[in-house]
Amino acid sequence: MLRPKIPTIPTPTGHVDPPAVVQPTAVIPTHQTAPPAPAVLAPSRPTVQLTPGAVIALVGGGTAVVLVVGAVLVSMLLAVAITGASVAVCALVIRSLINADAKRR
Numbered sequence: 001m002l003r004p005k006i007p008t009i010p011t012p013t014g015h016v017d018p019p020a021v022v023q024p025t026a027v028i029p030t031h032q033t034a035p036p037a038p039a040v041l042a043p044s045r046p047t048v049q050l051t052p053g054a055v056i057a058l059v060g061g062g063t064a065v066v067l068v069v070g071a072v073l074v075s076m077l078l079a080v081a082i083t084g085a086s087v088a089v090c091a092l093v094i095r096s097l098i099n100a101d102a103k104r105r
Contacts, residue, residue, distance in 0.1 A: 050058075
């Protein structure tokens with residue numbers, strides 16, 4: 001019937017060179033100079049300062065985001081629950097119809 005074919009490793013043909021040997025080289029140290037001291041740069045951007053109005057706006061925006069995301073998640077959960085309940089009701093109706101049809105025969 002079906003027999004798997006086992007691959008064979010091909011044998012090299014022709015002259016095969018042995019691997020080359022790499023000789024280590026000597027490292028000659030050179031005179032090293034100290035790196036220059038880094039210059040102190042002024043920050044390119046000004047520091048952000050929050051005013052009381054900005055803090056209130058951030059808190060309000062964060063609260064709005066949390067409320068919107070929560071509403072979306074709750075509505076998705078409610079949609080899944082309603083779908084599951086409707087499928088269960090349909091299953092009960094179909095089962096009762098099949099049982100009623102079986103009793104008539």
